[in-house]
Amino acid sequence: MEKPERLIVDGKRLDGRAPDELRPLRIKAGVLKRADGSAYVELGRNKILAAVYGPREMHPRHLQQPDTAVLRCRYNMAPFSVEERKRPGPDRRSVEISKVAREALEPVVFLELYPRAAIDVFIEVLQADAGTRTTGITAAAVALADAGIPMRDLVAAVAVGKVDGTIVLDLTSEEDQWGTTDMPVAIMPRKKLITLLQMDGHFTGEEFRQALSLAFKGCEQIYEAQKQALRERYSVKREEGE
């Protein structure tokens, strides 16, 4: 797609959303039979699957920590998830995203309850349209809860940014590509603590405050959908006597 002249016309974005509007969001918990916990999230055109295995014995054993479990996180983009085929396997970007996703999730998990164990989190991007790290974190938090792992809080995440001089919530890839600023944020919604904050581009101090407050509002909405997905999951489990 060629760069359109303007990304916001009469207060509406290219996909018709208002600046503070999230894309359509759908979350389902417990979608993979063999994983200990799993979740599938669609946010606009993003389609992301998260799977959790563990707590289980850490291999290789020299990575075991005597006083805590270790959270391991792998973010991966399917070759068919983006317009131009993504070469399979890890690259600089996926190594970075795996690291920041782990750091965004670590503070909510009671890792100290499982010395020597590993908890493995896999984030698989099936279809990407910007905001995959944040949507992946949102999915992973639900998958961790679905695995029954004790947690202090959930983690909800979304990107905010600046497009045509306007602060917007939840950028699409067009907005990410042609906008001036992209700021992914993850929060612990109950405790109102930030566990991820990255920024590509610039904000003035005032813009930053406005963007952060918009990110919190977006995360609140995502948090409600996460809780709803977990409630649905557990009512099905009860019915099936699982």
Ligand code: CDP
């Ligand atoms: O996905 P996220 O916004 O967290 O990360 P990004 O590095 O800012 O990537 C933005 C978007 O660029 C992705 O979500 C994809 O839609 C697109 N992308 C792509 O088309 N091909 C890649 N190899 C990587 C990203």
